[in-house]
Amino acid sequence: MAPARSFIRAGAAVALGAALLAWALFGARAEAQQQQQAQPQGWQVCNETSFVLEAATGRPDGRAILVQGWTRLRPGECRTAVGAPLARGTHYLYARTSSAHRGGRRQWSGDARLCVDTNQQFAIENPPNCAASGYEERRFRRVQINKRDGWRTSFSEAAPLTLARARQQGIQRLLEDAGYDIGLGRRGADPRRIAQAIAQFRAAARLAPSATEDQLLDALEVAARRRSDQVGLTLCNRTRGRLWTAVARRRGEGWESRGWWPLNPGGCVRTIDEVLIQDAYYVHAALESEAGTRYLAAGGEPFCTSPARFAILGRDDCESRYYSTAFFTRILPRQRPGLVVDFNEDDFLAAGVAPRAAPGTIAPDAPAARETRRGFAPQAAPEIPGEAP
Template identity: 35%
Template sequence: MLKLTIRLAAFAIVLAALGTTSARAEYSLCNKTSFALSAALGFVEEDNLLTRGWWRLRPGECKTVISEGIEAGRYYVYAEAIPGHRGELKTWSGETPLCVQNDSLFTLRDQSVCKEDPKRSRDFNGVDVTSEDGGNFTTDFTDENNFTTYQAQVAGVQRLLSDVGFDIGAIDGQFGATTKSALRQYRRSRNLGQDGVIDDQVIDALITEANNEDAKLGFFFCNETLLPVWAAFAQPTDDREGYRSSGWWLLEPDSCAKVRRGELAAEPYYVYGIMQAEDQELVLAGGDTTFCVSAVQFDAGSDLACEASGFDEASFRRIDTGGERAWTFVFRAEQFNQDLVRTEEPAAEVIADEEPSEQ
């Protein structure tokens, strides 16, 4: 399958040579955005390309990620905002697809794993380090605001306070009266002290709370069959003028995946799945609405003529969530048509407002 298509945020990635201060050269990542980031790095070690992550970067934080000697060559960097931030997922990325381990710390020396699970692919940005540069190196994750590290820290607290429901006004990196008041209220209500200062403790508490709230929202797939399931999903576009189908999520037995972030809209959603048996592919029965799909990773609008645009067509099953904020669709073996012919819809169980099991 092709590499995962990732929505890009406005970004700039800057390589800075800081000068030689000791015999040891280090590589650091610095977050100058208003988002808390999860970052990863790719580099060559003993003739093997490996990726390593995830490093949590608080807004305004710089962190050394390689403390041993830095050799000249190409490095690859990637970062994405934590899930707890509202809105579309923001990424700082490039054009080189590399593999990662989702949702956990990792050092990955096998870049072939994305062939089996393309959702583990991220588009890294290449950074060239030359022997003439020398010294220690820092990659800055920035955005259109060009914050200093202090301004990024303040803006990050503003964004996180907004994420958990506090009114802070503009996210501008200015530590004004509104921000100080909201921060003081937050600290007091969470037993984090009476003052309104910014420190790592309050930032970490905000990150945890925002992520915990996000974990309760969205659309989830869970696989309770004994076989792998390739799943696809169709959801309303942002303007509610149409739908967008996307896939594939590889669901191993007894695994779950979030396929849509944030609180659900009132409109129906649509699901599709293929269960991989040894000698055949069994299709999810009960489909009633056609959307575009592809044999590789895809993202397609419902306004496309599928065949003319290079896609296939598949019948997705409609799911009415009834206004729930979260929904879990459970794939079970009896939902798949054993004859590979779509017939009438079998009984299916869905679970509303329930988090998936830990993976």
């Protein structure tokens, strides 16, 4: 959603003044609310970041671990994820940022591997094998809880924020994600521009004058997600098996390859979340099957990969740098800001059939060898799955 070019007209100055006053009073009001927080009942998780977070928890239940998610947390918000009474001992916590934010999904994680459903709300007894049960593995942080009535755990950024400041910066971040200019400079954001953007968004979203800050945050997240869905490179798994995907593109004067993004059947992931401005991008995928790994039928161009998650600069001398060489298939945005690549069963070779290199050069103006949405993958799926690095 792009902001209108003209904002201050008859009557708009009044709205801007009200927005400036509300923005000035907001910090003090939120600080007062923070000081009045009561002792938590149950396990309370707090968001001291400028992102909208989605949290998942794990708790002991006899010999099993019950995992559930997702608890949505606005910036500066605390919510009870597990009710009292609590079981004493090791609990588990993980969070990811909302897909509305630019820059890829960030994670708050640890070293405990548990299963999650990345696409919807879930509550499961953690299975021994995530992929075999249709789930994905994530690394949770261990939290030692020694009180049965209440416990509080906070998510934070590198630069600590109070709950009040987190909410203020969260509104600023979502305004930017939704396409509004808030005048960021060396001294930070311009309060007048922020107030103007808020007033403009309230009018565009038709928010009532009495709409709360929670309602403002929710509407901003919807607008930012709608905008993000229109740009970037999204990969979708339309097969019956699990996919391992990666992408490659130019970075400055060189090249970068990045992976892995594991995709269960029906899953999608946005691997690039900015406007596609380059002439060409490259993708590959490997499909797991009972007969073995199946590779995409389209030809490819060589790039470097690694069995674990990777972000590799350069595409030459992969083996001498302790990487592997794999083939990526070229796709052409053709001046479109975003693309969705669907991988279907008939895009893949039979198990045991080796993939091939595509003829031609890697020059940006070279024609695509085959249908541009197809890709190619290395001979082994990665060993360490995870969300976009």
